[in-house]
Amino acid sequence: MAVKTIAGVQVNLTEEGYLEDMNQWSEEIAKEIAKEIGIELTPKHFEVLNYLREKTIAKENLTIRGVGKSGIVDIKELYVLFPKGPLKFSSKIAGIPKPTSCI
Amino acid sequence: MSSEKKPLEKVCLICAKGSLEDVYASLVMANGAVMEGIETKVFFTFFGLDGITKKAMNHLHTATTGNPAMRMPGGIPFPTMLGGLPGIESAVSSMMRKQMEALDMPPVDEFLEMITAGGGEIYACKLAVDMFKLKKEDLSDEVSDIITIGEFYEMCDGDRTQIIFT
Numbered sequence: 001m002a003v004k005t006i007a008g009v010q011v012n013l014t015e016e017g018y019l020e021d022m023n024q025w026s027e028e029i030a031k032e033i034a035k036e037i038g039i040e041l042t043p044k045h046f047e048v049l050n051y052l053r054e055k056t057i058a059k060e061n062l063t064i065r066g067v068g069k070s071g072i073v074d075i076k077e078l079y080v081l082f083p084k085g086p087l088k089f090s091s092k093i094a095g096i097p098k099p100t101s102c103i
Numbered sequence: 104m105s106s107e108k109k110p111l112e113k114v115c116l117i118c119a120k121g122s123l124e125d126v127y128a129s130l131v132m133a134n135g136a137v138m139e140g141i142e143t144k145v146f147f148t149f150f151g152l153d154g155i156t157k158k159a160m161n162h163l164h165t166a167t168t169g170n171p172a173m174r175m176p177g178g179i180p181f182p183t184m185l186g187g188l189p190g191i192e193s194a195v196s197s198m199m200r201k202q203m204e205a206l207d208m209p210p211v212d213e214f215l216e217m218i219t220a221g222g223g224e225i226y227a228c229k230l231a232v233d234m235f236k237l238k239k240e241d242l243s244d245e246v247s248d249i250i251t252i253g254e255f256y257e258m259c260d261g262d263r264t265q266i267i268f269t
Contacts, residue, residue, distance in 0.1 A: 063207045064138060076220040084140025086221065101172065102135055103207055 006032045018091070018098050022056065025095030034093045037085075041093070045081055047072045049094040056096040062087060063103045112263040113142040115255070119268070121153035123163040123196055127203070129154070129269045130214045137221035145218070147246075147256045148228030152235060155227060155243045160211040164196040215245040226250050 003012050007028035012020035012045060017033075019025055034041045041049075051070050055062055064086050067077040075086070082089040087099045108266070114136040118129035129145060136143040136240040150169055156167060167186030173195075175181050185191060209217065215225060220252055227249045259266055 061207065065207050065209055067212075068217070074220070075217050079221045085138070087138060101207075102131055103209075 002081065014098070016098060019095040020098075022053065022095045025053070029095065030069040030093050033095075037089050037093070039089065039093070042081075044073065044077075045093075048078065048081060049092055052090060052096055055096075061101060062091070062096075062099050063101045065103055109135075109263060111141050111265060113141075113144075113259070113261050113265070114232070115259040115264065115266045116145045117255075117266065117268045118145060118147050118154055119149045121150035121159070121163065123165040123199060125269055126151065126154035126160075126163055126211065127208070127214075130218070131208075132267060132269070133218050133223055134214065134221075135205065137218055137223040143218065143221075143222065143223035144226065144255070144258055146226045146228060146250075146252075148231045148252075149234075152227060152231050152237065152242075154211060155215065155225060155246050156237065156241055157212075157243060158241070159241060160215075162196075163211065164192050165199055165211060167192045167195050212243060212245075215243050219245045228252065228255075239261035 002015070003010055004013050005011075007026065009024070009026065009029060011024045011029065014020060019029075025077075027046065030046075031041050034045070039045070047068065051067065052062060053071055055066070060066075064075055064078060067073065067078055067086070073081065078086045089099065091097070091099050114132070116129050116133050120126075121125060129151070133143050147155045153163060167181065168183050170186070173181040173186065191211045204210070208214075219225060225243070225246045229244050229249050231253050232249050239246075
């Protein structure tokens with residue numbers, strides 16, 4: 001565990017850079033984490049991030065297939081928004097734990 | 104930081120068998136690689152072609168005979184004699200597909216779309232396509248091309264490339 005200051009706020013991160021506590025998340029923190037990965041967040045990104053956070057709170061299993069059926073984006077668009085890490089990067093930016101799904 | 108990591112850059116999968124579990128093993132590994140940002144190519148050959156043939160791909164079977172790991176619901180070993188009865192393989196396979204769907208594992212056609220949506224590429228083996236007298240239009244629209252094994256190997260270049268045969 002590491003403590004890091006992101007967007008002026010002290011947050012606890014796992015070794016791989018995921019937020020330890022999803023309640024420490026804010027849109028500013030999301031923008032900072034995204035910038036480190038190389039992604040500029042748009043309103044569409046935030047729609048996906050909020051969807052992921054809602055599903056995590058509801059304790060539902062996250063898969064890219066699920067996101068593809070959410071009505072927000074299809075899987076191709078998800079890859080465009082979060083290149084090379086549709087679930088991994090989006091989860092990291094959404095401040096939720098590292099995904100455990102294989103699909 | 105420990106020693107420098109050298110992540111995989113490319114995964115090339117060869118699927119040569121057409122049972123439900125063999126095709127899904129290839130698809131899960133391919134999709135998983137695409138999701139990790141790894142360049143991914145899948146080559147379907149011999150009976151594995153069923154996994155990309157429109158008529159067969161969503162009706163794959165698992166073997167109910169000659170499969171010592173097959174169990175009945177509840178974990179009792181599945182008698183080989185029972186597995187050979189007409190309709191059993193079909194029923195067991197459809198049950199397995201339902202259980203997979205419950206885990207959000209998509210049907211084969213949708214799985215192929217997921218792989219190509221992320222930039223993964225699907226190929227059919229020319230020799231096997233000729234042998235089974237198939238045409239390009241018999242194959243899933245997600246198949247990029249029908250190629251020889253030599254052409255597939257040419258695509259498998261690079262230091263951090265792995266070829267996986269299932």
